[in-house]
Amino acid sequence: MLELRDVWKAYDTNGRERFVLRGISARFQQGDAIGILGRNGAGKSTLIRLVSGLETPTRGEIRRDMSVSWPLGFGGAVHPSITGADNCRFLARLYGKSPGMVESFVEEFAELGEHFRMPVYTYSTGMQGRLAFGLSMAIDFDFYLIDEAIAAGDARFTARCVAALEERRKRSALLLVSHSDQLLRAFCNSAAILHEGKLTFHEDLDQAIAAYHAL
Amino acid sequence: MISGVRQIVEGGRVQSRVLTAIMLRELHTRFGRHHLGYLWVFLEPMILGGSIALLHYVSGHDLPGGMDVAAFYIVGYTPYYLFRAILNRASTTVMANLPLFYHRQVSYTDVMLARHVLDCATVTIAIFIMIGVLTVLGGEFPHDPLKIVVGVAIMAAFCHGFAMLILAATIWGAENVERLVHPFTYLMIPFTGAFIMVWWLPTELQAYALLNPTIHMFEFIRDGQFGPVVPYHWDLGYMLAATAVVNVLGMLAMRAVRGRLATSH
Numbered sequence: 001m002l003e004l005r006d007v008w009k010a011y012d013t014n015g016r017e018r019f020v021l022r023g024i025s026a027r028f029q030q031g032d033a034i035g036i037l038g039r040n041g042a043g044k045s046t047l048i049r050l051v052s053g054l055e056t057p058t059r060g061e062i063r064r065d066m067s068v069s070w071p072l073g074f075g076g077a078v079h080p081s082i083t084g085a086d087n088c089r090f091l092a093r094l095y096g097k098s099p100g101m102v103e104s105f106v107e108e109f110a111e112l113g114e115h116f117r118m119p120v121y122t123y124s125t126g127m128q129g130r131l132a133f134g135l136s137m138a139i140d141f142d143f144y145l146i147d148e149a150i151a152a153g154d155a156r157f158t159a160r161c162v163a164a165l166e167e168r169r170k171r172s173a174l175l176l177v178s179h180s181d182q183l184l185r186a187f188c189n190s191a192a193i194l195h196e197g198k199l200t201f202h203e204d205l206d207q208a209i210a211a212y213h214a215l
Numbered sequence: 216m217i218s219g220v221r222q223i224v225e226g227g228r229v230q231s232r233v234l235t236a237i238m239l240r241e242l243h244t245r246f247g248r249h250h251l252g253y254l255w256v257f258l259e260p261m262i263l264g265g266s267i268a269l270l271h272y273v274s275g276h277d278l279p280g281g282m283d284v285a286a287f288y289i290v291g292y293t294p295y296y297l298f299r300a301i302l303n304r305a306s307t308t309v310m311a312n313l314p315l316f317y318h319r320q321v322s323y324t325d326v327m328l329a330r331h332v333l334d335c336a337t338v339t340i341a342i343f344i345m346i347g348v349l350t351v352l353g354g355e356f357p358h359d360p361l362k363i364v365v366g367v368a369i370m371a372a373f374c375h376g377f378a379m380l381i382l383a384a385t386i387w388g389a390e391n392v393e394r395l396v397h398p399f400t401y402l403m404i405p406f407t408g409a410f411i412m413v414w415w416l417p418t419e420l421q422a423y424a425l426l427n428p429t430i431h432m433f434e435f436i437r438d439g440q441f442g443p444v445v446p447y448h449w450d451l452g453y454m455l456a457a458t459a460v461v462n463v464l465g466m467l468a469m470r471a472v473r474g475r476l477a478t479s480h
Contacts, residue, residue, distance in 0.1 A: 077317035082243050091318075094237075096229075
């Protein structure tokens, strides 16, 4: 289980404290697949970074009994100057997994061909996304944090992502940040709207999407 | 109690996993797998340290006490290279390693620690390779090699503390710190003790010089190389105390800026 209790987050902008999140409470467990809808600048990335543990709340607390992925987006978490394969070995070591197993899993999953053994800076964004997503599947988290950008690869790869996540649905949870109705429907079974620092949950996807468009 | 111990053991396991992983990755990103590959790790300080030693050897100035000129500059310049490398790189730790900080278990200080352990090891090996070459050419093998190893390690630890202070200041918002660090490491050359011995100084200056911990460190390393042919001035207790103080301050400073973002992603 992962729980947020009255989480507030402020950033210092030009010497003034500006609250991005204003008292968010939520509880996630295995089997949840929740989409977070919000306008640009609503604080979606901040929320994801807090949940992943990269940042700490200004107020409130976050309790984690699950292993949580890094925020999955393009690149970011992988190092551009070393090869895809070396990135696999590095992250495997970092997360205490077998470097050989992670490497062979990602090689098969990400379908990068010979690029797998070339520096990541030579990759297209789609390829970077595939590498990052493959890595997160190989390391096997209980809770996946996904930025919509990565899910919006080509149709074939999106289908693979959906299938891979579906397969581990019972034992893992998923949080997807997105503007896209289509992606939300592909990945999620419920959604929440982040607006003015507050998070509102909707059991029904259609209702959530309608409410978001009405904002 | 038991769960507390277990937590510490688990924390230690994660930490050592993280440090090993970063060191291996650092070797990759710094030096690549191809060409001369890992050889560059040692070549870089050797080229610099070796050239300085050669310059002074060729210019033919004798050193007081009849110390070997090349050896003097090797055990002086190479640890100074370590000092400069650690301090100059401190403020770019975050930007240069952004991908690492997408992973919760990696802290800024972990990255610094891994790099500095690596720097310390490579500089030590480089010194011994160069001194080894000198020995083969008819020079003298270090009088007490352990002193050189310990001296370089203390130097690295001292600089590590200093580097944490610089990074903390950078994160805290003083980005200009970086601009000050570079001239500082140059201007410090005469004051670090890399190329100057305390007994060369007038007596009234010696007490002031010995306030600077790095002067003790260079004297200690030189003692390890040359042995009791000239007088040395070092106090191991003072070096260790200064290193401890700088590291505690560094850790407190890093703690103080923990909630702050060094980056905006």
